Amino acid sequence: MTVSTINVPDMHCSACSGKIRSALQTLAGVDATYFNPARRQVLIEHQDQLGSLELLKSIEAAGFTPSLSGVEAHDQRQKALLKRLGIAGLAMMQVMMAAIAMYAGDFQQMEESYRRLLEFTSLIFCIPVIAYSAMPFFTGALAAFRTGINMDVPIALAISIAFTISVSNTLSGNGDVYYDSVVMFTFLLLGARYIDSRLQQRFATTDKALAALPTRALRINGARQDLVAVPDIQVGDRLWISEGAQIPVDGRLAGRAADIDEAVLSGEADWVKKTAQAPLWAGTINCGPGFEMIVSAGYEASRIADIAALADRAQLERAPAALLADRIAGYFIPTVLMLATLTYIGWQIFDPDRAIVAALTVLVVSCPCALSLATPAALTAAMTRLRDLGIVLTRSSALEQAAKIDLALIDKTGTLTVHEPTVTDTTLLNAEFDEATCHALAGALQQYSAHPYARAFSHDASIALDEVEVVTGKGVRGIWAGHRVVIGSASFCATGSDADRAVYLAVDGVARARFTISDQVRGDARQAMDDLAELGIKPMMLSGDAPARCEELATKLGINYLARQTPESKLAFLEAQLRDGHRTLMLGDGINDVPVLAAATVSAAVVEASDLVKSKADVLLLSRRLNPLPELIRVARKTQHITRQNLTWALAYNLIAIPIAAMGWMPPWLAALGMASSSTLVMFNATRILR
Amino acid sequence: MEMLFILIPVSIVLIAVAGTIFLWAVNNNQFEHLDKHGFDVLEDDSGDNS
Numbered sequence: 001m002t003v004s005t006i007n008v009p010d011m012h013c014s015a016c017s018g019k020i021r022s023a024l025q026t027l028a029g030v031d032a033t034y035f036n037p038a039r040r041q042v043l044i045e046h047q048d049q050l051g052s053l054e055l056l057k058s059i060e061a062a063g064f065t066p067s068l069s070g071v072e073a074h075d076q077r078q079k080a081l082l083k084r085l086g087i088a089g090l091a092m093m094q095v096m097m098a099a100i101a102m103y104a105g106d107f108q109q110m111e112e113s114y115r116r117l118l119e120f121t122s123l124i125f126c127i128p129v130i131a132y133s134a135m136p137f138f139t140g141a142l143a144a145f146r147t148g149i150n151m152d153v154p155i156a157l158a159i160s161i162a163f164t165i166s167v168s169n170t171l172s173g174n175g176d177v178y179y180d181s182v183v184m185f186t187f188l189l190l191g192a193r194y195i196d197s198r199l200q201q202r203f204a205t206t207d208k209a210l211a212a213l214p215t216r217a218l219r220i221n222g223a224r225q226d227l228v229a230v231p232d233i234q235v236g237d238r239l240w241i242s243e244g245a246q247i248p249v250d251g252r253l254a255g256r257a258a259d260i261d262e263a264v265l266s267g268e269a270d271w272v273k274k275t276a277q278a279p280l281w282a283g284t285i286n287c288g289p290g291f292e293m294i295v296s297a298g299y300e301a302s303r304i305a306d307i308a309a310l311a312d313r314a315q316l317e318r319a320p321a322a323l324l325a326d327r328i329a330g331y332f333i334p335t336v337l338m339l340a341t342l343t344y345i346g347w348q349i350f351d352p353d354r355a356i357v358a359a360l361t362v363l364v365v366s367c368p369c370a371l372s373l374a375t376p377a378a379l380t381a382a383m384t385r386l387r388d389l390g391i392v393l394t395r396s397s398a399l400e401q402a403a404k405i406d407l408a409l410i411d412k413t414g415t416l417t418v419h420e421p422t423v424t425d426t427t428l429l430n431a432e433f434d435e436a437t438c439h440a441l442a443g444a445l446q447q448y449s450a451h452p453y454a455r456a457f458s459h460d461a462s463i464a465l466d467e468v469e470v471v472t473g474k475g476v477r478g479i480w481a482g483h484r485v486v487i488g489s490a491s492f493c494a495t496g497s498d499a500d501r502a503v504y505l506a507v508d509g510v511a512r513a514r515f516t517i518s519d520q521v522r523g524d525a526r527q528a529m530d531d532l533a534e535l536g537i538k539p540m541m542l543s544g545d546a547p548a549r550c551e552e553l554a555t556k557l558g559i560n561y562l563a564r565q566t567p568e569s570k571l572a573f574l575e576a577q578l579r580d581g582h583r584t585l586m587l588g589d590g591i592n593d594v595p596v597l598a599a600a601t602v603s604a605a606v607v608e609a610s611d612l613v614k615s616k617a618d619v620l621l622l623s624r625r626l627n628p629l630p631e632l633i634r635v636a637r638k639t640q641h642i643t644r645q646n647l648t649w650a651l652a653y654n655l656i657a658i659p660i661a662a663m664g665w666m667p668p669w670l671a672a673l674g675m676a677s678s679s680t681l682v683m684f685n686a687t688r689i690l691r
Numbered sequence: 692m693e694m695l696f697i698l699i700p701v702s703i704v705l706i707a708v709a710g711t712i713f714l715w716a717v718n719n720n721q722f723e724h725l726d727k728h729g730f731d732v733l734e735d736d737s738g739d740n741s
Contacts, residue, residue, distance in 0.1 A: 079717055086713045090706055114695065121699050125706070 004052050006042045008059060008066045009077045010140060011035075015150050015330060016064070017042075023062035027054060042066075063146040081136075081194045088133035088187040091125040098122045099180035119170045122179035126163065134159055134186045136193075149333050151368050154340070158363040159185055165356060178357070181668040185364055192676035199683045217248045220292060235295055242290040246283065250297040253278045259288035275455075332368040336658070339366075343662045354664050361661040365671035366654055370678045374646035377686035382639040385690050389631050390623035398618035401602045402636035407582040408532055408629070409574060409596070412543035412553065412561075414589040415606055417519040418624065421456040425516035438513040442505050445476045445487040453503055453517050483507050521553065524625045529557045531630035537585075542570050544592070570596045587621075587629065589613060604629070639689055646682045653678045 011017055017035040020042060024030050029047035044055055059066040098118040105115055137159060140152030162178040162185075169175035218225045220238040230248045233239070238254060241247055247260075258274045262284045271287050274280065280293055340362040347355035383393055393399060410416055426435055433441075444463035446454040448470050465485070468478035475488015486493050486506045493506035505513045522528075532539045541561040543550050554561040562573060574596050577584055586593070586600035589609035597603035597616055605617035607624070614620055621628045657674055660666050666674075716722065 075723075082722060083714055083717050086717065087710055090710050090713070094702070094706055114692070117695060117699060121703065124703060128710070 004044045004046065004055055006044065006052070006055060006059065006066045007040060008042055008064050009040050010064050010136075010143070011040050011042075015333075018330075019062050019146075020059055020064065023058050024055065027058055030055075063143040078194075078197055081190065081197060084133040084136070085187070085190045085194050088129050088183060088190055091129045091133070092183040092187045094125045095122045095179050095183045098125075102177075116173065119177055119179075122177065123167065123170050126166075126179045126182055129183050129186050130159070130163055133190060137186075137189070151333060153333060154336055154363040154366065155185070155189060157337075157340075158360045161356070162360055178360075178668075181357075181360065181672075184669050185672045188672040188676040192680050195680050196683050199687060218242070231298075233295055233298065235297060237295045239293050239295060240290060241286045241293055243286060243288065245290075246285050247280050247293070249282050249295050251280050251293040251295040253280055253291060254294050255291035257288075258286060258291045261285040261287050328371060332366070332371065332654075336363065336366040336368075339658060339662060346662075347664065351664075357668060358662065358664040361664075361666050361668050361671040362658060364668065365657045365661040365666065365674050367650070367657075367675045367678045368654075370650035370653060370682045371647070373679060373682050374650050375643050377683050378639050378643040378646060378689060381686040381689040382635055385635055386632065388690075389628050389635070390621065390625075391628045391632050391635075392620040392622060393618065394620065395618045398602050399636050399639055401583065402585065402619070402632055403640040404583045405585045405602060405633060405636075406537055407577055408537050408539045408585045408587065409542050409570075409577075409600070410539060410586075411588040411590065411593050412541050412545060412550065413519065414608060415587055416525050416541060416553065416557070416626075417521050418608075421453050421517045422520040423456050423515045424518045424520075427514045427516070428512065429514060430510055430512045433507065433512050435513070438505055441480060441485055441507070442487055442503070442513070442515065444480070445478060445485060445505075448478075449476050449487075456503075456515075456517050480507075484509065521556065522624065522626050524627045526557050528626035528629055529559050531627065532633070533558075535630055535633050537633065542573070542596075567592045567595050571599060574599055585629075604632070635689065642685055642689060646685055649685075650678065650682060 008016075008020065011020065021033050021035075024033050024042075024044060027046075027050065029050035030044060031047070032045040034043045035041070042059070046055070056066050098121050102110070102115065102118050104110075105118075134156075137152045137156045140150060141156035144150050144153050159182055163182050165175075166177040166179050166182065169177055216227050217230055217233060218240040219228045219233065220240050225240055233249055239248070239251070241258075253274050253276055256276055258278075258280075259271045260274055260280065262272050262281065279296070340359045343362050344355050344359035347358050379396055379399065382399055383396070386393055423439075426438065428435060428438065439457070440463050443457040443459045444465055445468070446457040447459045448468050463480060465478040465480050468476065470476050471488070471492065474492040475486060477484065477486040477488075479485070484507070487503060490502070490504055493504035493511050503515045503517060504511050505515070529539045539557075539559045541550065541554055541557070541559055542565050543561065543563055544565055545563060547563040550561045550563040562569075565573070570593075574584060574586065578599070578601070583601040585602045585604060586596050587604045587606070588594075588597055589606050590613065594613060594616055597605070597613065602619065603617045604619040604621060605613045607620060607622050609617070619632060653674070657666070657671075657678075661671055
C-alpha cells in the first residue's frame with residue numbers, strides 16, 4: 001500500500017472535501033482518504049498499482065486544481081494572491097476617493113457632468129478588480145455547479161450583483177452606484193485569505209524541514225569526492241559530511257566521533273555526541289568537524305520521513321468536534337442565501353431603496369469559514385507546537401483525550417530509565433590510586449572495547465596507553481606509564497570476588513576498583529513526575545521488576561508503584577482504573593506494554609521503543625527526556641480551551657452579525673471587515689498555541 | 692474645475708503605471724524572503740566556494 005499527499009489549494013470547505021472524497025472513492029484501489037483543511041491537503045491510502053496521476057486526474061475532474069509539490073504550490077498561490085490583493089488595493093484607493101467626492105456632492109449639489117465623470121472613473125478602476133482580483137471568488141462559485149454549494153457563492157453573488165446594478169445605473173445615468181462596496185469586499189476578503197495563507201505557512205514548518213533536506217551530497221569514491229544527487233545515493237555508499245552540513249540520508253558514522261544537532265527530530269537543543277558506528281539520521285546537522293558516513297537507507301526509508309508520515313496521518317484524521325462543525329457549516333450557506341433573499345423581499349415592502357444594500361450586507365457578513373476552521377486551525381497549531389517540543393501525535397483524536405487525563409501509568413525499564421549503562425557506584429579495593437585516576441584509566445581502556453558496558457565510561461585523553469589488547473568477552477589490557485593495567489570481568493582481573501553487574505580494574509595484577517553498572521534514570525524524570533502531579537495527574541510506575549528495585553526508584557521519583565507486574569496484570573489494573581472513571585495515559589516502550597497501550601485512553605511511547613509499540617502509540621516522545629509528557633498535557637488543555645473559544649466566537653459572530661445586517665443597521669464596509677476579520681481571528685487565536 | 696476632465700484621465704494612466712510596476716515587482720520575487728538580507732551579514736561564505 002502507498003500513501004500519497006496531494007495539495008488542493010482551492011479546497012475551502014467541507015462541501016469541497018466531500019466532493020473530493022466521493023470522486024476518489026469511485027477509483028479502484030483507493031483504501032482511505034483523509035483531509036487537512038488548514039493545510040488544504042488530501043492524504044490518500046491506495047494500492048501500489050494506482051498512480052498519483054490517476055488520483056490527480058480524478059480530483060481535477062471533480063473541479064479542483066490539485067498539485068503534488070506542497071511548498072512550491074503554496075509559494076505560487078501566495079504570489080498570485082499578493083498580486084490580486086495589490087491590484088485591488090490600488091483600485092480601492094481610487095474608487096474610495098471618487099466615492100467620498102460623490103458623497104460630499106450629494107450634500108452640496110454636485111454638477112451632473114462631474115458626477116458622471118466620477119462614476120465612469122470608478123467603473124474603470126472597478127474593471128481590473130472584477131476581471132482579475134475577484135477571479136478566485138468567481139471560479140470558486142462556478143465550481144459550485146459541479147461540486148455543490150461552497151462559501152464562495154455568497155461572496156461572488158454579492159460582488160456581481162453590486163457591480164451589475166452599478167454598471168447599469170452608470171450607463172443609464174440615474175440611480176445609486178456601489179463601486180466602493182465592490183472593491184472593498186474584494187480587497188478585504190482577499191486580504192483575509194492572504195493572511196490565512198501566511199499563517200498556514202507557519203504551520204507547515206515541519207514540511208519545510210523535510211523539503212529543506214539537501215538535494216546533493218559528496219560521495220567518497222576512492223581518493224575523489226563526487227557531488228551526487230541525493231536520490232542516486234545507494235545503501236552502502238560512503239559520504240563526506242562537511243562541517244555545518246545537513247545529513248542527507250540515514251546512515252552510520254564511519255569516523256571516530258561527531259557532534260550532531262538532532263533538534264529537527266527530537267526538539268532537543270543540545271548537540272548529541274556520536275561515536276563510531278552510531279546511527280545518524282537524515283535532516284540532522286553536523287556541528288563539529290567533517291566526517292565520513294556509511295549510508296544505511298535511502299531517503300524514502302529515512303527516519304524523518306517515517307515520523308512525518310505518522311504525523312501527517314494524525315493531521316488528516318478529523319477530530320469529532322471538527323466533523324460536527326463541518327456539518328453545521330454545510331447547512332449554513334444555503335441558510336444564508338435564503339436569509340439574504342428574505343431580507344431583500346422584506347426591505348422591498350418597507351423601504352425599496354435600502355433592499356439591495358441590506359441583502360448584500362447579509363451575504364457578505366456571514367462567515368461559515370470561521371466555523372469550519374475553528375477546530376482544524378487549533379489542531380494544526382497544536383501539532384506544530386508539539387513537534388517543536390519533540391512530541392509527535394500520530395492520532396489527532398488523542399489530543400482531545402489527553403486534555404482529560406488524570407492518571408499516568410509509566411513503565412519502568414526503558415521508560416523511566418534509559419537503556420544506557422552507567423557507573424552508579426565505584427568501590428576502591430586498594431588505596432594506592434584515587435577514584436579520579438581509576439575512572440580515567442577505566443575510560444582510557446574502555447574506549448577500545450565494543451562491550452555494551454564500555455559505553456558507561458567516559459574517555460579521558462590525558463591517559464596515554466601502549467600495547468593495548470582487546471580480549472573479546474573478557475576485557476582490555478594495556479601499558480600505562482610502565483604499569484600493566486587491565487579492565488574487565490572479575491576472572492580477567494584476577495580477583496576472587498564477583499558481584500552482579502560489576503566491572504573490575506586491576507593495575508600490576510592487583511584489583512584496584514569495582515564499578516557497579518546499572519541503567520540510568522532519565523535525567524528529568526523527577527521534574528516530569530512533579531509537573532504531572534501539579535497538573536492534577538497521578539503518576540504511577542508499573543514494573544515487572546522486584547519490589548526492592550522499584551521501591552528505590554519510586555521513592556527517588558516520589559511516585560507510587562506496582563512491582564512484579566505481568567502484561568496481564570498491568571492490563572487488569574488499567575481496566576479497573578478505567579471502570580472507576582479514570583482517564584489514563586500509558587507510557588511504555590516494550591512489546592510487553594502493547595496490550596496496556598492499546599487499552600489506555602491515550603498511549604504514548606518513548607523514541608527507543610520497538611517499532612510495533614511506536615506504530616500503536618497515539619503519541620511519540622522523540623527526545624530522550626520525559627518533560628515533554630507534562631508539556632503534552634499542557635498543550636492539549638490549551639488547545640481544548642482555544643478550540644472552544646474559536647467555536648464560541650464563530651457561532652456568536654454569525655448569530656449576532658446576520659440579524660444586525662438584515663435589519664439594515666450595518667454599513668457594507670463593516671460587513672466585509674467583520675467577515676474578513678472573523679476567520680482571521682480564528683487563525684490568529686490558534687497561533688497562540690505556538691507560543 | 693474643468694481641469695478635472697484632464698487630471699482624472701492622467702491619474703488613471705499613473706495608477707496603471709503603478710499597477711504594472713507592482714506586478715513586475717511581485718513576478719521578480721521582490722517580496723520574497725523579506726527577512727533574508729538581515730541574516731546575510733551573519734553568513735560566513737559567499738556561496739561560491741562550496
